[in-house]
Amino acid sequence: MKTNEPVTTEDITERVTEEGQDQTQEEVNEELNANDDEFQTNWEQIVENFDDMGLKEELLRGVYAYGFERPSAIQQRGILPVVMGRDTIAQAQSGTGKTATFVISSLQIIDLNVRECQVLILAPTRELAQQIHKVTIHLGDYLKITSHACVGGTAVQNDVRVMQSGIQMVVGTPGRVNDMINRSALKLDNLRLFVLDEADEMLSRGFKDQIYDVFQYLPANVQVCLFFCYHAFGNSKLNQSIHANSCENPCQKGTVDFGWYQTVLRCCRT
Numbered sequence: 254m255k256t257n258e259p260v261t262t263e264d265i266t267e268r269v270t271e272e273g274q275d276q277t278q279e280e281v282n283e284e285l286n287a288n289d290d291e292f293q294t295n296w297e298q299i300v301e302n303f304d305d306m307g308l309k310e311e312l313l314r315g316v317y318a319y320g321f322e323r324p325s326a327i328q329q330r331g332i333l334p335v336v337m338g339r340d341t342i343a344q345a346q347s348g349t350g351k352t353a354t355f356v357i358s359s360l361q362i363i364d365l366n367v368r369e370c371q372v373l374i375l376a377p378t379r380e381l382a383q384q385i386h387k388v389t390i391h392l393g394d395y396l397k398i399t400s401h402a403c404v405g406g407t408a409v410q411n412d413v414r415v416m417q418s419g420i421q422m423v424v425g426t427p428g429r430v431n432d433m434i435n436r437s438a439l440k441l442d443n444l445r446l447f448v449l450d451e452a453d454e455m456l457s458r459g460f461k462d463q464i465y466d467v468f469q470y471l472p473a474n475v476q477v478c479l480f481f482c483y484h485a486f487g488n489s490k491l492n493q494s495i496h497a498n499s500c501e502n503p504c505q506k507g508t509v510d511f512g513w514y515q516t517v518l519r520c521c522r523t
Contacts, residue, residue: 296339299329306332311395312360319391325350328357335446335478336361344481351480352388355448358478359422360393367443368399368419374448375427375464377455379404385450386424398422403439405429413438427455427463434470441470452479 300306303316303324324332327345334341335358345351359372376382386402393400401415403425412429416438423430423439433439447467449455455464 296330296334298333300324300333301329306336308357308361309396312357312393314395315360315392316357318394321353325353327351328354331355332358332361335359335476338362338476340476341478342481343478347482352385352450353392355450355478355480356385356388356392359446359448360389360396360398362445363396363398363421365397365421368421369443370416370420370423370439370441371443372422372446372448373430373441373444373467374422374424374450375430375455375467376424376450377426377458377460379406379426381451382424382426389422389424400424403429403433427460427467431463431466434467442472444472444475446476446478447471448478448480450480451482453481 301323303313303321306324308316326349327343328350331341331343331351331354335355343351343354355374359374363371374382374385376385382404383402386400389400399418399420400422401412401420401424403412403416403423405426405428407429409432412433413436416423416433425433430439434441449464
């Protein structure tokens, strides 16, 4: 994968220790597959192997090279509805494979022949955005996809130059992404998927107006996916959940009239 920004932050999925050593594969798999019995969902299809998800061969190579042996509970239930174009809400604890769920899905749906932004992922902090970007680089190592971390604290002109070169996947923070949109450097005409990570934090930490501004530029038929921490709805007993709506009822630009999204995203419109 081509990348235009060096990544120096630790990857939350790899769990790099202070000594620079990764967890053992046994520890990673044990952590990722925890709480499998405490899953609530309206999506019944479970895919227990990455080989059965219909992923691109190059993407599969990246998944296995990254160290994954089998999908975690949220990956077994969460990758397929996103790939199928469903608006999706996913709720899971940190360390259960949530980030890889939407990164794998994003890499799968990108049209390699279209050199424009097709996936936009927003995160509340620069550090988290860079961590997601690093996961993207590793999982997409065998794909020829261009990706960029668009965050504050970096040179604006460099972001403008990179965006204008044709970036297919952007991971960023709301402030810098809005800046790139306003400068006409980031164009969303061909956007297929919009992801909010740590959406509970994004909608409660003063990002509401910035997220609303981004929504005004989304295509009418864009797919929207929200990923929450396990405590997002104030229910400590609900560790993991997946809720996917019909692909016939997508998010519409300028409205919130799309089923249960009206409740979750109401603050984006008020």
